[in-house]
Amino acid sequence: EDKVVQSPLSLVVHEGDTVTLNCSYEVTNFRSLLWYKQEKKAPTFLFMLTSSGIEKKSGRLSSILDKKELFSILNITATQTGDSAVYLCAVDTHNTDKLIFGTGTRLQVFP
Amino acid sequence: GAVVSQHPSWVICKSGTSVKIECRSLDFQATTMFWYRQFPKQSLMLMATSNEGSKATYEQGVEKDKFLINHASLTLSTLTVTSAHPEDSSFYICSAPIWTSGKKINTGELFFGEGSRLTVL
16 A cells, blocks of 8 residues: 655744654655645645655755655755644655645744 | 636535535646545545546545535536535545646646635534
């Protein structure tokens, strides 16, 4: 059975801290791994990763994929209160179009 | 860019009634839509895949007769929660694969609707 697991489940930090969110997966016919940020409603797209070792970066956020060890990390540097959200990792396979979502990591950033 | 419109955003209903949630693709044709359910502080759980012109594909453990899905056109998919009960209270969200220039992009990235929060009293 395809599985995506995220850790930690929740994280509480102060503004300015750096955080690392983890996502590991076990799926057949892996195609891509995606990170989403969910605040109150719909998830918003952050990154899509298909190749190992190539860092994707957007401002203070960055992510990298390791297809050998089957995991990805999402880094957020100099966190701000606006980073508070649930971060979802999802994996796409060649089998279907549907995404398999992980459990999510709830990040809370306090001033 | 392409957008998925979902409504209602909020719905409160009495136990035993049915509730319909609509999901429309704007500016593109969605032959496939995915319906997810999310309980508080939990992740998105795929309920079913809606296919235009054919029957929906339900995930294991999801009651087909309880959650009726209809995808009658290339731009509209509906989820009807029949005879709703308090345990059906949840956040329901639809999504569609990304399209650009009239073609589906097989990257796994999805357009999400805004979601519908259902509260059954």
